Amino acid sequence: xxxxxxxxxxxxxxxxxxxxxxxxxxxxxxxxxxxxxxxxxxxxxxxxxxxxxxxxxxxxxxxxxxxxxxxxxxxxxxxxxxxxxxxxxxxxxxxxxxxxxxxxxxxxxxxx
Amino acid sequence: xxxxxxxxxxxxxxxxxxxxxxxxxxxxxxxxxxxxxxxxxxxxxxxxxxxxxxxxxxxxxxxxxxxxxxxxxxxxxxxxxxxxxxxxxxxxxxxxxxxxxxxxxxxxxxxxxxxx
Numbered sequence: 350x351x352x353x354x355x356x357x358x359x360x361x362x363x364x365x366x367x368x369x370x371x372x373x374x375x376x377x378x379x380x381x382x383x384x385x386x387x388x389x390x391x392x393x394x395x396x397x398x399x400x401x402x403x404x405x406x407x408x409x410x411x412x413x414x415x416x417x418x419x420x421x422x423x424x425x426x427x428x429x430x431x432x433x434x435x436x437x438x439x440x441x442x443x444x445x446x447x448x449x450x451x452x453x454x455x456x457x458x459x460x461x
Numbered sequence: 462x463x464x465x466x467x468x469x470x471x472x473x474x475x476x477x478x479x480x481x482x483x484x485x486x487x488x489x490x491x492x493x494x495x496x497x498x499x500x501x502x503x504x505x506x507x508x509x510x511x512x513x514x515x516x517x518x519x520x521x522x523x524x525x526x527x528x529x530x531x532x533x534x535x536x537x538x539x540x541x542x543x544x545x546x547x548x549x550x551x552x553x554x555x556x557x558x559x560x561x562x563x564x565x566x567x568x569x570x571x572x573x574x575x576x577x
Contacts, residue, residue: 380564381564383565383566385568390573391571392552392568392569392570392571393554394568395566395567395568398565400564438504440504442564448494448506448509449494449496449504449506449554449566450506451503451504451505452503453503454503
């Protein structure tokens with residue numbers, strides 16, 4: 350059974366720092382991996398989607414990498430801002446049409 | 462595009478009552494998913510549809526839960542009778558297996574359900 354783990358559960362950094370959020374999964378046979386952002390009381394916003402054949406994806410200050418063989422993904426946030434404060438969720442898809450299996454998330458707080 | 466639309470945004474009901482949650486997926490998407498989020502268990506899939514047909518309902522917790530998708534632009538999740546342990550945020554998501562955003566799931570704002 351696929352399990353997704355995110356470490357750390359919470360992270361507090363000063364504004365301007367570069368930071369890395371980690372995601373690991375137990376079964377390397379994934380179809381793709383998706384990173385989301387969730388603000389308190391809100392829905393999930395898709396940040397980046399990495400297909401299993403890809404190694405990384407970039408969007409603005411965000412860069413996500415994928416290493417299927419080791420079962421790991423990282424989300425790199427450059428020059429963090431207070432507006433980046435949110436919970437970041439990692440999720441993997443086991444099949445081409447399957448559901449997402451989520452980690453518990455990393456709650457990020459960026460202090461001005 | 463308006464994104465995935467869910468209604469109601471908040472629902473407060475009493476134990477034993479019937480609850481119906483509604484979802485309109487993004488136009489053109491052929492997959493629709495229902496998830497539930499709780500503090501204890503995080504986000505979990507309840508059921509998903511492909512071209513209006515239920516594909517996997519193994520996440521539906523009990524017979525009290527049912528879901529339908531009568532057409533490509535509408536789905537419902539019904540709980541009858543509701544219980545306090547059903548209190549959670551219910552999300553609907555949709556995706557397409559075509560184009561640039563192949564298989565990327567887009568979520569609605571969620572329905573926060575409280576069963577007293």
